[in-house]
Amino acid sequence: MSKEDMLSKMAKAVIDGDKEQCVSLAKDAIKKGLDLNEVIEKGYIPGVKKVGQLWEQGEYFLPELITSGECMKAAMQVLQPELKKAHIAVKSLGKVVIGTVEGDIHDIGKNLVSSILSANGFDVIDLGADVKLEKFIAAAEKEKADLICLSALLTTTMMGQKKLIELLRERKLYDRFKVMVGGAPVNQTWAYSIGAHGYAENALTAVDAAKHLLKK
Amino acid sequence: MNPTIYELIKKRTVLLDGGFGTELMKHGFPQGTCPESWNAENPEVIKQIHRSYYEAGSDAVLTNSFGGSRIKMSAYGLEKKSYELNLAAARIANEVKPKGRFLGGSIGPTGKFLKPQGEYEESEFEDSFAEQARGLNDGQADFLLIETQYDLREALCALRGARKASSLPVFVTMTFNRTPRGFFTLMGNSVSQCLKELEGQGVPAVGSNCTLNSEEMTELVGIMRGLTALPIIAQANAGKPSLSSEGEVMYSQGLENYVRFIPRMIKNGANLVGGCCGTNPDYIRRIAQIIRPS
Numbered sequence: 001m002s003k004e005d006m007l008s009k010m011a012k013a014v015i016d017g018d019k020e021q022c023v024s025l026a027k028d029a030i031k032k033g034l035d036l037n038e039v040i041e042k043g044y045i046p047g048v049k050k051v052g053q054l055w056e057q058g059e060y061f062l063p064e065l066i067t068s069g070e071c072m073k074a075a076m077q078v079l080q081p082e083l084k085k086a087h088i089a090v091k092s093l094g095k096v097v098i099g100t101v102e103g104d105i106h107d108i109g110k111n112l113v114s115s116i117l118s119a120n121g122f123d124v125i126d127l128g129a130d131v132k133l134e135k136f137i138a139a140a141e142k143e144k145a146d147l148i149c150l151s152a153l154l155t156t157t158m159m160g161q162k163k164l165i166e167l168l169r170e171r172k173l174y175d176r177f178k179v180m181v182g183g184a185p186v187n188q189t190w191a192y193s194i195g196a197h198g199y200a201e202n203a204l205t206a207v208d209a210a211k212h213l214l215k216k
Numbered sequence: 217m218n219p220t221i222y223e224l225i226k227k228r229t230v231l232l233d234g235g236f237g238t239e240l241m242k243h244g245f246p247q248g249t250c251p252e253s254w255n256a257e258n259p260e261v262i263k264q265i266h267r268s269y270y271e272a273g274s275d276a277v278l279t280n281s282f283g284g285s286r287i288k289m290s291a292y293g294l295e296k297k298s299y300e301l302n303l304a305a306a307r308i309a310n311e312v313k314p315k316g317r318f319l320g321g322s323i324g325p326t327g328k329f330l331k332p333q334g335e336y337e338e339s340e341f342e343d344s345f346a347e348q349a350r351g352l353n354d355g356q357a358d359f360l361l362i363e364t365q366y367d368l369r370e371a372l373c374a375l376r377g378a379r380k381a382s383s384l385p386v387f388v389t390m391t392f393n394r395t396p397r398g399f400f401t402l403m404g405n406s407v408s409q410c411l412k413e414l415e416g417q418g419v420p421a422v423g424s425n426c427t428l429n430s431e432e433m434t435e436l437v438g439i440m441r442g443l444t445a446l447p448i449i450a451q452a453n454a455g456k457p458s459l460s461s462e463g464e465v466m467y468s469q470g471l472e473n474y475v476r477f478i479p480r481m482i483k484n485g486a487n488l489v490g491g492c493c494g495t496n497p498d499y500i501r502r503i504a505q506i507i508r509p510s
Contacts (some may be wrong), residue, residue, distance in 0.1 A: 058395030058480050061404030066333045103248025105291040106327065110403075130291070132247070154237075155465045156247040182441060185457040193461040 014047025069115030099127035101160030269499025274503030306355025321352030345377030423449030441485030454494030467494030
């Protein structure tokens with residue numbers, strides 16, 4: 001099988017949600033000594049992008065998005081140790097700390113954003129749901145994050161997004177991290193009014209917005 | 217003997233209630249706590265909200281038990297209180313229910329996914345819903361409403377659980393998003409798939425709530441009417457919320473803009489109408505004036 005064939009099979013395996021195939025192709029790529037960063041960028045990621053397009057067109061739904069994220073994760077679990085062994089840095093689009101803000105237990109949307117960002121090549125640290133604002137800041141500092149993503153499903157807990165930005169300003173950390181907000185009741189106007197750097201309506205636009213914010 | 221909810225549906229358009237969460241917040245409900253806990257800790261507020269909907273003209277209101285399944289309540293560490301708080305939800309609502317009106321036991325989603333997307337088995341969902349339904353049944357709700365369902369499989373788990381625990385009528389409303397290819401649930405269930413499956417299971421009234429505004433809901437009701445002869449339930453959101461940086465919540469569809477679609481929604485085939493997020497007793501009062509002009 002040519003390299004091109006393999007790359008297109010990788011994309012297809014992600015689009016089809018075939019986890020086993022994703023893993024076995026990753027193993028083959030290692031055996032063949034392929035450039036693993038190229039495998040990720042030209043094989044798997046185009047598959048993730050196609051899944052996103054199919055979702056936007058109303059062909060795919062949440063289960064397919066979740067499955068493709070898992071496929072990508074499974075492939076990365078095979079590829080990452082090899083890259084590490086060879087002392088090759090996994091190309092990362094940036095480090096992201098993500099969570100649903102305190103008082104809010106809703107995590108479906110946040111999990112999806114987390115998974116899709118990760119599938120697209122961001123290094124994602126997911127703090128879960130109902131996360132104390134202090135914890136976001138502590139994690140972002142500790143991990144030297146580039147981006148903090150805050151999810152909120154309730155109009156009451158959206159205030160947590162605002163408070164976090166106020167805390168960053170108070171502590172002179174506002175210029176150090178970019179902040180992106182999302183969640184069903186969140187919109188661009190709100191993001192702007194509280195001083196968030198970015199807003200994403202859904203998991204797909206989150207990828208573009210994050211790339212834009214981190215200038216990738 | 218009092219007429220049943222079925223008899224009322226046959227006779228005229230049934231008016232349900234509107235948003236509950238926003239009403240709770242108006243009464244000082246603190247963020248980050250479990251709404252169902254107020255059935256025990258602050259029953260007077262819950263009763264006041266129900267009363268305000270009955271006074272506005274609701275034929276039936278829904279209990280404060282949307283998130284009362286054991287799985288959902290475990291997020292607050294209250295999983296052991298599911299039966300008790302659902303029982304309380306129905307009991308306190310019954311205390312303010314006027315004669316001849318109805319009480320629906322609200323059953324919302326777990327907020328978790330079934331395998332393979334999530335960690336749960338169908339039997340776990342079913343048990344969790346059964347326990348909730350038992351509480352609502354024992355608190356003497358008149359019917360159960362499985363609502364805001366974005367996964368048909370989960371809705372069916374809830375249906376089985378509810379039927380295991382209770383012989384009350386069980387209605388189901390699904391939540392649809394508008395996609396470039398039409399209305400689908402988050403999990404990708406089409407309107408026809410949902411109606412076919414629910415009708416096949418003998419659900420006596422079906423419909424939709426949440427996410428869509430009243431204009432979109434009106435369109436969806438028309439589509440549903442083309443697919444089923446069952447009574448249709450429609451509870452739309454008042455558009456999309458927005459929050460000022462001071463924390464004031466506004467919904468994009470104002471009251472008059474919301475209610476002007478109600479006559480067409482009914483003409484399109486809705487038999488039970490009410491509101492969802494962003495609506496309040498004022499909306500219900502106005503809808504009552506429109507559908508019962510006398």
